Amino acid sequence: MIIKVKLVSALNEAYDALNDLLVKLFNNILTYEEKALITDEFKDISLNDMHVIEVIGLSQKKNMSSIAKSLEVTVGTLTIAINNLVKKGYVKRMRSVKDRRVVLVSLTEKGMHAYKHHEVFHDEMIKAIMKRLEGEQLDVLVKALKSVQEFFSTNKQI
Amino acid sequence: MIIKVKLVSALNEAYDALNDLLVKLFNNILTYEEKALITDEFKDISLNDMHVIEVIGLSQKKNMSSIAKSLEVTVGTLTIAINNLVKKGYVKRMRSVKDRRVVLVSLTEKGMHAYKHHEVFHDEMIKAIMKRLEGEQLDVLVKALKSVQEFFSTNKQI
DNA sequence: CGATATACTTTGATTATCAAAGTAAAGTTG
DNA sequence: CAACTTTACTTTGATAATCAAAGTATATCG
The missing domain is CATH 1.10.10.10 (Winged helix-like DNA-binding domain superfamily/Winged helix DNA-binding domain)
Structure with a gap:
């Protein structure tokens, strides 16, 4: 019983982490890339x-x-x-x-x-x-x- | 010698693979999301x-x-x-x-x-x-x- | 009360985008 | 080989997203 609960909660953690990371990454990558690329030279x-x-x-x-x-x-x-x-x-x-x-x-x-x-x-x-x-x-x-x-x-x- | 070359080339492979995958993933996720969200209802x-x-x-x-x-x-x-x-x-x-x-x-x-x-x-x-x-x-x-x-x-x- | 700050909207300009129409060159076919 | 079709690209007209700056209304502070 306990093992099952543990497994499920590990999966849930991964789920939440993935969800959170994907959303954040998408927001950050674009703004970061923009700022990194558009320097004084370009x-x-x-x-x-x-x-x-x-x-x-x-x-x-x-x-x-x-x-x-x-x-x-x-x-x-x-x-x-x-x-x-x-x-x-x-x-x-x-x-x-x-x-x-x-x-x-x-x-x-x-x-x-x-x-x-x-x-x-x-x-x-x-x-x-x-x-x-x-x-x-x-x-x-x-x-x-x-x-x-x-x-x-x-x-x-x- | 050979081992070193092998290691370096394995790293290079990983490098290229990562670069390629990240670029592709980023593009695909955006178009996937767009198509998945904009259905007949919305x-x-x-x-x-x-x-x-x-x-x-x-x-x-x-x-x-x-x-x-x-x-x-x-x-x-x-x-x-x-x-x-x-x-x-x-x-x-x-x-x-x-x-x-x-x-x-x-x-x-x-x-x-x-x-x-x-x-x-x-x-x-x-x-x-x-x-x-x-x-x-x-x-x-x-x-x-x-x-x-x-x-x-x-x-x-x- | 008057000046300043805040919360939002409007305006004018720019960029990215598409579909559809236009142009010019190449390929096909009767 | 002349006429039609296809291909490769550009132009046009329209829309969406975006910003900076100007404008409007309300709140706050001295």
Whole structure:
């Protein structure tokens, strides 16, 4: 009897802790990320802009459709975001020579700096997590997050 | 030598996995929540509206300033959100009799239904997460989330 | 009573977003 | 190969969320 009660209450504790943590985390991550990213050097771009920059990435030119898909916005919305980033000097636009309908987008030097700045933020967050976990706990966490992530990605379109 | 390389690469793997998972999870949870909440019954309110409803809560009347503070928006922004929710019948506005500058806000019947709907969503999400985790996974997840939360809340105002 | 503070609303501006219409290039087909 | 369809993107018009600053009404303090 007692054992059962104990088990249940441990589960309840985990339940409450999870609920509480998820709510708080969501609130904090966004405001933290915003404040961490929008420094004096990059004061003219929004968190949203930074996410566009993140998706464009350092490696190679990307077309509008694929960027829009990654960001889960319409191409029209992306056009406006890219207009802004071009105006501010973070991003270059080019027409593809192969297919002249296609617009190829890439980061300027300034855009790459912003990208690296963002990377540092992510890095610190991940390191902060890893520092606090010992040995196989890290493994367990990765597995746990994977299965949670699976749930969300498969149930995404309800 | 080999052992060291192995260790480092295991850590790197964990690092990459964590980074990837966190980014994906964050995006997916938001879209999942949005889709789960905005059903046929509550098709006229946004996720944002739902968060306002959540903060108002079931218990007692709240004034504008305290709600705005909880949501971390200006009172002006909240005024607009509340105008909408009143127009749609989710929320009631009253003047305090004690201090007639103060506006007291509470949920209508319809608002309470929406609140409960949201609660069910949270409950199902947490249960879905818990169901997928075995043994110590739950513990480690909670611990990891706690440390992340700590990281964010202590570093919040940069 | 008059000055100041507080609680809220309004206003004007900006940003993000979408759906739908528009434009231009590429592909298909009779 | 001319006409139609599809694709890739931009533009337009509308809406929502947001802020800072100005405005309004009430309360408090000296």
